[in-house]
Amino acid sequence: MDQVDVLVVGAGFAGLRALYRFRSQGHKVLVIEASPDIGGVWYHNGYPGARCDVESYDYSYSFSPELEQDWRWSERYATQPEILRYINHVADRFDLRRDIQFNTRMTNATYDEASATWVIATEGGKSVRAKYLMMCVGQLSATKSPNYPGLSDFKGEVIHSGMWPKHKVDYAGKHVAIIGTGSSGMQMTPIIAKEAKHLTVFQRTANFSIPAANAPVTDEEDRAVKASYRERRERAWNSATGLGFMPNKTSALDVSAEDREKAYEAAWNRLGFGFALTYFDILLKKEANDTAAEFIRKKIASVVDDPVLRDKLTPKGHPFAARRPSVDSGYFQSFNRDNVELADVRESPIVEFTPEGIRTQAKSHAFDMIIFATGFDVFTGSLFKPDIIGRHGMTLKKKWADGPVTHLGIGVSDFPNMFIVVGPGSPSLLSNVMVSTEEQIDWMAGLVQKMQSEGSVEVEAQPEAEKIWGQHINDRVKETLYLSTDSYYNGAEVQGKPRVFMPYSGGVRGYRRILQRCAEEGYSGFSFNKTPAALEDTASLAKV
Numbered sequence: 001m002d003q004v005d006v007l008v009v010g011a012g013f014a015g016l017r018a019l020y021r022f023r024s025q026g027h028k029v030l031v032i033e034a035s036p037d038i039g040g041v042w043y044h045n046g047y048p049g050a051r052c053d054v055e056s057y058d059y060s061y062s063f064s065p066e067l068e069q070d071w072r073w074s075e076r077y078a079t080q081p082e083i084l085r086y087i088n089h090v091a092d093r094f095d096l097r098r099d100i101q102f103n104t105r106m107t108n109a110t111y112d113e114a115s116a117t118w119v120i121a122t123e124g125g126k127s128v129r130a131k132y133l134m135m136c137v138g139q140l141s142a143t144k145s146p147n148y149p150g151l152s153d154f155k156g157e158v159i160h161s162g163m164w165p166k167h168k169v170d171y172a173g174k175h176v177a178i179i180g181t182g183s184s185g186m187q188m189t190p191i192i193a194k195e196a197k198h199l200t201v202f203q204r205t206a207n208f209s210i211p212a213a214n215a216p217v218t219d220e221e222d223r224a225v226k227a228s229y230r231e232r233r234e235r236a237w238n239s240a241t242g243l244g245f246m247p248n249k250t251s252a253l254d255v256s257a258e259d260r261e262k263a264y265e266a267a268w269n270r271l272g273f274g275f276a277l278t279y280f281d282i283l284l285k286k287e288a289n290d291t292a293a294e295f296i297r298k299k300i301a302s303v304v305d306d307p308v309l310r311d312k313l314t315p316k317g318h319p320f321a322a323r324r325p326s327v328d329s330g331y332f333q334s335f336n337r338d339n340v341e342l343a344d345v346r347e348s349p350i351v352e353f354t355p356e357g358i359r360t361q362a363k364s365h366a367f368d369m370i371i372f373a374t375g376f377d378v379f380t381g382s383l384f385k386p387d388i389i390g391r392h393g394m395t396l397k398k399k400w401a402d403g404p405v406t407h408l409g410i411g412v413s414d415f416p417n418m419f420i421v422v423g424p425g426s427p428s429l430l431s432n433v434m435v436s437t438e439e440q441i442d443w444m445a446g447l448v449q450k451m452q453s454e455g456s457v458e459v460e461a462q463p464e465a466e467k468i469w470g471q472h473i474n475d476r477v478k479e480t481l482y483l484s485t486d487s488y489y490n491g492a493e494v495q496g497k498p499r500v501f502m503p504y505s506g507g508v509r510g511y512r513r514i515l516q517r518c519a520e521e522g523y524s525g526f527s528f529n530k531t532p533a534a535l536e537d538t539a540s541l542a543k544v
């Protein structure tokens with residue numbers, strides 16, 4: 001059986017960063033990746049229009065000033081192919097591939113209490129023993145498709161946005177359906193609309209969206225960013241979202257309607273997600289939120305010609321940004337085209353798939369291709385795919401049957417020497433995930449260094465610390481509007497999933513301080529053992 005110090009699961013941005021950091025620290029690291037190449041979600045989400053809605057300069061690694069200086073982003077918001085080129089460049093530049101095994105899916109990981117190591121088994125029958133198990137499996141990687149009756153009877157092509165095929169998908173002359181209007185559906189709609197003969201978008205919930213304000217990066221802009229990249233990073237690390245927007249102390253309710261309109265207009269045309277931070281209380285107070293929501297509704301109204309469509313496309317019934325808003329490039333305008341139709345599934349639900357297409361309560365639609373942009377089993381889906389078995393046979397699925405329980409989103413009691421990167425309990429999807437990823441991995445590396453220096457072999461989150469962290473997550477989210485609606489933040493995206501708010505809403509800056517304080521306190525809330533606890537238990541039993 002192969003033996004390594006750190007076994008990393010997943011070769012996306014997090015897995016590669018973990019490999020780089022732990023290898024630099026002298027550890028023997030192995031990354032296993034189920035897919036044939038690196039990139040994680042960016043490998044799989046190759047749908048048309050896929051691009052990041054965090055600015056390229058911020059959605060990139062900060063660990064190497066040389067890398068920062070050498071890499072030249074072409075657009076303010078990078079497309080999926082450009083992001084893949086970037087991550088491939090990083091992998092080659094730092095010689096990361098030699099420690100990655102592709103086409104290797106972890107089926108289970110079992111904690112061997114006697115040796116304080118993990119034994120990882122893969123689909124191909126391989127076993128690896130590791131001191132530390134690092135789960136870098138992403139939050140948006142377990143795709144989710146509704147299981148409609150007749151699904152397998154459909155004669156055309158069925159594609160999921162999050163598992164986009166590698167062959168060229170041709171829409172020309174075709175009748176295409178997109179089910180789902182989250183970020184993926186909204187990004188692909190304008191592009192497919194231009195190529196397909198006819199496009200039907202099946203919408204269940206109208207979503208708020210902000211224009212991407214994308215543009216090519218000029219040489220001048222590139223030089224300006226690179227001249228003070230550190231300061232830009234500092235701003236990101238010390239901002240609430242990891243996007244670098246400075247704290248705003250003004251309430252949306254303390255300014256005149258005219259000034260508010262001007263501020264929203266300026267943010268609308270340039271800031272993408274930053275729009276949500278125009279005033280500090282947009283996500284805290286319903287009345288403040290209403291002002292932003294109303295501004296967006298007016299914007300939608302100004303670009304959609306047909307009044308009935310306009311009404312259907314207008315988000316109602318949930319506060320702006322309490323569900324993840326999109327950042328789009330011409331989504332609403334697409335519905336002015338003659339070849340684009342909106343099918344409102346609340347008004348007329350999908351009854352079944354047929355060999356020819358989809359039958360809703362109202363009518364039968366014929367399609368050549370149906371695209372599921374129906375999202376993911378978020379946060380826990382990918383962590384539950386393999387069986388992770390900790391102390392005393394406890395499984396992660398059982399441990400989290402009522403929702404994720406963690407200390408700082410990083411460690412779980414009964415699962416010693418296992419770290420979760422940007423999973424539940426961390427700022428994760430409420431932040432620029434790149435910032436949170438690097439922050440957590442560097443912190444974990446510090447923890448492992450401490451263990452090495454003092455001869456500890458086992459680290460484990462303490463149940464009491466998990467309770468305190470869980471309470472803190474709940475206290476912080478109660479200050480916001482996140483709980484006022486169903487969303488994938490609180491498990492509503494999968495029927496039967498525990499309704500628990502999963503990410504940490506206290507912000508990147510606050511989280512960073514908490515991690516720092518925890519480290520200064522000797523990693524409070526974690527227990528460390530120099531001999532595996534199981535052996536100590538046996539020794540004390542022998543004495544009785």
Ligand code: N01
Nearest residue numbers: 051052053146180181182183184185204205324373374375
């Ligand atoms: O998934 P989603 P996504 N019948 O869960 C609908 C990141 N991302 O792939 O809202 C009909 O947001 C569902 O309807 P409802 C980003 O974090 C980033 O679009 O549940 N419809 C919803 O409209 C994003 O938030 C980028 O009522 C059904 C949609 O499917 C996350 O990934 C780009 C349905 C799912 O939306 C996920 O985005 C893309 C059903 N049975 C993604 N089931 C960028 O960085 C679900 N839906 C730009």
